Amino acid sequence: MLSICIVIASIAAAAYLIFKKYYAPGALLFVGLITLGVVACISPDPLITGKKATHLAGLDVIQIFTNLLQTRTAGLGMNIMAIAGFTYFMDQIGASGALVRLSVKPLKLIKAPYIVMTLGFILSLILNVFIPSAAQVRRIRN
Incomplete structure (x- = not known):
């Protein structure tokens, strides 16, 4: 029961710090270290066993x-x-620019901007399946 109370208090502290606009990774790190410290003080068992135990x-x-x-x-x-x-x-060999030019070429034939936007979005989703990085949309050249 005590462990559940410690976890709830830690979650509440982390949520409070993040809600008060503290830097989220720092707040989570701080709350995690405090929680580990509390557990180390009240637990009869050591936190680490084996070779790396201090x-x-x-x-x-x-x-x-x-x-x-x-x-x-x-x-x-x-x-x-x-x-x-x-x-x-x-970028140095020009592959990202070539991919963008190749991807944009069919979209230039359509004159309706909302259809181009929709097809461009669908095309980017398809490309993201095969190339999961921001390299394909780095620069758009005409």
Whole structure:
């Protein structure tokens, strides 16, 4: 029952901070660290077991945070670098411009702007299935 109360209090605190226009990732990080600290203080079991355990409640909270950063941010950083490299390469060889020109050519034949907008939206959805990045709509050249 106590664990449910802690979770509800944490959710309420996070919602309050976000509602008061605090920076959302910072508010969630702050509330998460406070929640881990509270759980570390009242729990009879250690938060971490095994090789990475520090056997001190305060340091276990920091170790959990470090473990999460090592696993999540490294993969995210590599994905961002790969996407940025791909986008830059496609831009340098002119592939993104060629794709836009090829996609816009059939839409130029239609003179009704609302139909063009609807077909352009549908075309972008279809392209997004095959090319899930913003590279295809980077620059529109006539």
